[in-house]
Amino acid sequence: MSSYKIIFLGGGNAAGYAARAFVENCLKAGELAIITEEPYVAYERPALSKGYLLGEFGRWCAARLPGFHTCVGGGGERQAPEWYSEKGITYLTNSRVVKADLANKALTLASGEVLSYEKLIIGTGARPTRLTEFGVPGADLGGLFYLRDVKDGDVLVAAVAATKEAGGKAVVIGGGYIGMEVAAGLSSSGLSVTMVFPEDRILSRLLTPQLAAVYERLYDAKGIKMVKGAKVTGFDGVDGKVSWRCGQSLDAGLVVVGVGARPNVELFQGQLEIAAGGIKVDGQMATSVPDVYAVGDVAAFPLTSVASGEVSYARQEHVTHCRLSAAQAAKAILGLSPPPYDYLPFFYSRVFALSWVFYGEAPADATAVHFGDMPEAKCFGCLWLGAGGKLVGAFLEGGSADDAAVLKAAVAGRLTIPTEEGGLGAAAGSGAAV
Numbered sequence: 001m002s003s004y005k006i007i008f009l010g011g012g013n014a015a016g017y018a019a020r021a022f023v024e025n026c027l028k029a030g031e032l033a034i035i036t037e038e039p040y041v042a043y044e045r046p047a048l049s050k051g052y053l054l055g056e057f058g059r060w061c062a063a064r065l066p067g068f069h070t071c072v073g074g075g076g077e078r079q080a081p082e083w084y085s086e087k088g089i090t091y092l093t094n095s096r097v098v099k100a101d102l103a104n105k106a107l108t109l110a111s112g113e114v115l116s117y118e119k120l121i122i123g124t125g126a127r128p129t130r131l132t133e134f135g136v137p138g139a140d141l142g143g144l145f146y147l148r149d150v151k152d153g154d155v156l157v158a159a160v161a162a163t164k165e166a167g168g169k170a171v172v173i174g175g176g177y178i179g180m181e182v183a184a185g186l187s188s189s190g191l192s193v194t195m196v197f198p199e200d201r202i203l204s205r206l207l208t209p210q211l212a213a214v215y216e217r218l219y220d221a222k223g224i225k226m227v228k229g230a231k232v233t234g235f236d237g238v239d240g241k242v243s244w245r246c247g248q249s250l251d252a253g254l255v256v257v258g259v260g261a262r263p264n265v266e267l268f269q270g271q272l273e274i275a276a277g278g279i280k281v282d283g284q285m286a287t288s289v290p291d292v293y294a295v296g297d298v299a300a301f302p303l304t305s306v307a308s309g310e311v312s313y314a315r316q317e318h319v320t321h322c323r324l325s326a327a328q329a330a331k332a333i334l335g336l337s338p339p340p341y342d343y344l345p346f347f348y349s350r351v352f353a354l355s356w357v358f359y360g361e362a363p364a365d366a367t368a369v370h371f372g373d374m375p376e377a378k379c380f381g382c383l384w385l386g387a388g389g390k391l392v393g394a395f396l397e398g399g400s401a402d403d404a405a406v407l408k409a410a411v412a413g414r415l416t417i418p419t420e421e422g423g424l425g426a427a428a429g430s431g432a433a434v
């Protein structure tokens with residue numbers, strides 16, 4: 001049995017950032033092992049739904065490993081496999097953990113090998129929700145693709161190339177982050193894309209109708225069709241193609257599904273407290289079992305609502321949280337007693353030539369105040385004002401890093417914006433863009 005002072009279970013973004021934090025804080029050679037079922041050391045996952053899909057079409061700028069190993073996305077060193085060996089970190093790739101015995105501090109690999117630890121960090125992430133889980137007929141056919149890891153990305157890039165030879169039609173199911181980014185990627189690769197999603201607008205959990213309209217205009221100009229308010233009701237396979245039904249029946253060479261993600265908690269069921277579908281942790285990322293920590297997509301941590309000030313356990317499926325929570329757990333394990341994890345929700349995306357950031361919350365009952373040159377789709381955004389004119393969320397398309405930093409600080413500082421006559425809130429009430 002091999003023994004380690006610290007084991008990080010999972011090889012996603014968080015693993016690379018935890019390793020970086022351990023090294024920065026004087027980790028000794030031989031103390032850390034990282035276990036992943038993937039064949040690669042940690043990489044910046046956001047690239048997969050953005051630069052990776054530019055594949056054949058834009059090879060000069062397509063993201064490919066080793067180019068996007070962590071921590072290049074967070075402004076750090078590119079940690080290729082040699083980085084880990086130089087630091088004395090054991091990185092077990094192609095290694096699936098099939099049993100986690102937290103009481104005995106032991107992990108069993110699919111090979112039968114057992115590893116023991118003094119401290120464990122769980123960063124098992126999330127997996128795509130499958131349409132088979134909803135019992136959609138034909139959802140298990142070839143021709144349907146999901147996107148979560150490099151293997152998925154490679155399969156998809158190959159399918160894009162094959163589809164271009166065979167009609168060039170693609171369908172994207174889901175109007176969320178994957179749907180929006182993948183549709184742009186497939187379209188940029190030369191495919192004719194139709195998006196199908198149940199909501200009345202793209203990325204409806206964040207974008208106001210006004211913001212969504214700008215992106216929808218762009219997608220329309222790129223030839224991307226949208227079937228809104230609809231769910232696919234089934235698939236039929238014909239000659240390697242997929243025929244999908246949604247009121248009508250249409251053919252496509254390839255279908256990409258992005259209908260959400262589920263946290264990977266199964267190994268720990270009955271052993272750890274669960275909250276919000278994830279592993280419950282405190283402000284040090286410590287779970288309900290001593291010496292076991294959880295970070296990234298799988299962790300449900302105490303999050304203070306910007307709007308209400310209330311604290312509740314929440315998961316955040318975003319790379320910034322992966323990075324910060326991983327560093328937090330590393331510091332806690334090293335006895336550095338970091339202040340309780342204080343996270344401001346953040347999301348960003350890039351589609352075609354556009355690029356946006358969002359800080360805070362976008363509650364339905366807040367007043368949304370739009371600003372900027374939305375018709376030109378250049379620099380514009382939205383502020384969400386809660387009770388008393390308190391700024392609870394801010395969206396910015398096309399601004400500079402300094403602009404984004406100002407908005408972030410304003411949301412983090414719960415800036416109050418006058419809502420009396422002539423103020424921003426009044427402008428919003430009148431429906432004006434300011």
Ligand code: NAD
Nearest residue numbers: 049174175176177178179197231258259260261317348349
């Ligand atoms: P999502 O939650 O963003 O979007 C899911 C979409 O699928 C929604 O439009 C939803 O209504 C739709 N949907 C749900 N069930 C459906 C069904 N039965 N039929 C048709 N549509 C259905 O999830 P996602 O886009 O799949 O993203 C997965 C994960 O990856 C998330 O954690 C996301 O945060 C992350 N991600 C983030 C970014 C980013 O932050 N820029 C980019 C890519 C992925």
Ligand code: ISD
Nearest residue numbers: 045046047297317318319322
């Ligand atoms: O920013 C992102 C992005 O593009 C993702 O895929 O965050 C997600 C992470 O992978 C989820 O942690």
